[in-house]
Amino acid sequence: MAMTARQRARVSLYVQAGIFVVAVAALILATDWKTVTTNVFNFGKIGPMFPDIFFSGLKNTLIYTFLGFIVGLSGGLLLALMKLSSFPLYRWIATGYIEFFRGIPALLVFIAFGYGVPLAFGVQWNVAVVVMVSLGMVAAAYIAETLRAGLQAVPKGQTEAARSLGMPQWRAMVTIVIPQAFRIVLPPLTNEVILLTKDSSLIYVLGLTASQYELTKFGRDGISSLGAGLTPLLVAGAFYLVVTIPLSLLARKFESRSARTKR
Amino acid sequence: MNDVEIHSRAQSGRVHAAGVAIKDLRKSYGSNEVLKGISLDVAAGEVVCLIGPSGSGKSTLLRCVNLLEQPNEGSIHVGGFDATDPDVDIDKMRRKVGMVFQQFNLFPHLNALRNCTIAQTKVLKRPQAEADKIARANLERVGLGHLADRFPDQLSGGQQQRVAIARALSMDPELMLFDEPTSALDPETVGDVLSVMRNLAKEGMTMLVVTHEMGFAREVADRVVFMDGGVVVEEGVAEHVISSPTQGRTKEFLRRVLDPTHIEIAE
Numbered sequence: 001m002a003m004t005a006r007q008r009a010r011v012s013l014y015v016q017a018g019i020f021v022v023a024v025a026a027l028i029l030a031t032d033w034k035t036v037t038t039n040v041f042n043f044g045k046i047g048p049m050f051p052d053i054f055f056s057g058l059k060n061t062l063i064y065t066f067l068g069f070i071v072g073l074s075g076g077l078l079l080a081l082m083k084l085s086s087f088p089l090y091r092w093i094a095t096g097y098i099e100f101f102r103g104i105p106a107l108l109v110f111i112a113f114g115y116g117v118p119l120a121f122g123v124q125w126n127v128a129v130v131v132m133v134s135l136g137m138v139a140a141a142y143i144a145e146t147l148r149a150g151l152q153a154v155p156k157g158q159t160e161a162a163r164s165l166g167m168p169q170w171r172a173m174v175t176i177v178i179p180q181a182f183r184i185v186l187p188p189l190t191n192e193v194i195l196l197t198k199d200s201s202l203i204y205v206l207g208l209t210a211s212q213y214e215l216t217k218f219g220r221d222g223i224s225s226l227g228a229g230l231t232p233l234l235v236a237g238a239f240y241l242v243v244t245i246p247l248s249l250l251a252r253k254f255e256s257r258s259a260r261t262k263r
Numbered sequence: 264m265n266d267v268e269i270h271s272r273a274q275s276g277r278v279h280a281a282g283v284a285i286k287d288l289r290k291s292y293g294s295n296e297v298l299k300g301i302s303l304d305v306a307a308g309e310v311v312c313l314i315g316p317s318g319s320g321k322s323t324l325l326r327c328v329n330l331l332e333q334p335n336e337g338s339i340h341v342g343g344f345d346a347t348d349p350d351v352d353i354d355k356m357r358r359k360v361g362m363v364f365q366q367f368n369l370f371p372h373l374n375a376l377r378n379c380t381i382a383q384t385k386v387l388k389r390p391q392a393e394a395d396k397i398a399r400a401n402l403e404r405v406g407l408g409h410l411a412d413r414f415p416d417q418l419s420g421g422q423q424q425r426v427a428i429a430r431a432l433s434m435d436p437e438l439m440l441f442d443e444p445t446s447a448l449d450p451e452t453v454g455d456v457l458s459v460m461r462n463l464a465k466e467g468m469t470m471l472v473v474t475h476e477m478g479f480a481r482e483v484a485d486r487v488v489f490m491d492g493g494v495v496v497e498e499g500v501a502e503h504v505i506s507s508p509t510q511g512r513t514k515e516f517l518r519r520v521l522d523p524t525h526i527e528i529a530e
Contacts, residue, residue: 158368164331164360165357167385171385176370176381179372
């Protein structure tokens with residue numbers, strides 16, 4: 001029996017919808033609703049999380065992310081320039097750094113700076129400093145590659161025009177190339193901030209005092225103190241989304257803007 | 264500096280003009296020799312057009328004059344500068360040499376006015392107000408005073424190229440280099456750019472122009488230099504070279520350029 005293209009498309013749609021209905025039904029039947037409502041969706045008991053989740057959890061997550069980003073951006077710019085340098089040693093160092101920090105889990109870096117530094121140097125860093133350094137050094141590796149791509153995406157004619165007007169190499173870089181590269185890398189850089197927001201949770205491996213809790217630690221703390229099962233973690237997750245989804249929208253907006261101005 | 268001075272400087276390029284002396288210039292990319300011993304003089308105030316088929320080395324020669332390409336051998340003197348001296352202050356020399364590119368190369372993140380002021384303030388250290396005045400005068404000079412606030416992507420190709428000329432002029436160059444300034448333009452905007460260049464020539468600017476616009480070369484150039492295969496094949500008074508060339512290669516090239524419908528039939 002031959003079907004027209006339209007009929008085939010309709011059958012395909014029915015099959016997809018059928019699979020979806022069966023999957024959802026199976027999930028509902030297999031779920032132990034009594035346990036789920038007490039241990040996962042138990043929103044009646046999370047009252048004590050507020051308003052501290054704003055002033056401790058969310059605030060610290062934002063601060064840690066910001067500190068990590070500042071270090072990551074400046075370190076990343078330095079590494080990107082080193083990678084484009086005419087001096088081979090700089091290129092090798094930058095490449096080695098980038099490959100190293102992109103290749104190991106960020107968690108290891110947090111442990112290294114949280115526990116390794118006190119052991120090796122006998123100094124106890126403030127938690128904020130550990131986050132700033134750990135997150136920043138990992139971020140620098142990723143941001144460096146983003147910035148390098150952005151710098152190289154600026155047409156060579158821009159540098160030639162700037163040099164022809166008598167600008168020295170560094171001046172052409174600072175005044176003409178970097179501002180344009182920055183526009184190009186704004187969308188990927190925003191995505192980088194999203195990754196940092198989530199990675200700031202890795203500080204949990206250190207012993208934190210209550211005022212240093214960021215969202216994840218704050219949620220974990222709620223698990224043990226509120227008797228609502230995993231519900232506090234769900235709330236913490238929602239708070240991450242409150243930060244990351246607007247950033248994601250922002251990145252998309254930057255993307256469409258730069259696509260529009262591209263000639 | 265008062266308004267009258269700025270005005271007069273923007274209006275007449277006669278104040279400063281520098282000549283160019285190129286001697287035995289050679290340039291290779293690997294084993295490919297692009298310039299095979301070029302000698303060429305441009306007197307102060309003179310307009311010289313470089314013509315020739317693509318790949319003849321004329322753009323490379325032009326780019327050697329402000330050291331966007333580093334020559335391998337020979338010498339270039341621009342004004343008081345020995346461009347091929349390893350100790351030459353290359354940035355100082357380039358301030359005297361305006362460059363106009365085929366692809367305009369305007370700075371897309373700056374509007375037309377800022378394109379014309381950025382090097383004035385950052386390189387010549389002129390105060391912003393003075394730079395603005397000079398930039399506006401030069402935008403006026405290329406007929407775009409009313410579009411000073413536009414960004415490059417809001418301008419047509421011809422307008423962008425005229426801003427690029429104003430940007431170069433704002434540095435008070437003593438020599439202007441044009442690298443196929445109209446080749447990337449829509450035909451209807453070519454005329455505006457050529458008329459700006461014509462006016463510049465009338466004002467006494469020294470100009471070295473790589474172009475395929477034979478009409479412009481014949482009318483405006485004092486001399487025309489025909490290059491092919493990395494050497495100067497023929498040079499002389501514009502009218503003579505274009506209307507009655509003596510060399511076979513020049514004749515062949517001009518026949519193709521002046522009569523684009525001409526189709527070569529293999530023997």
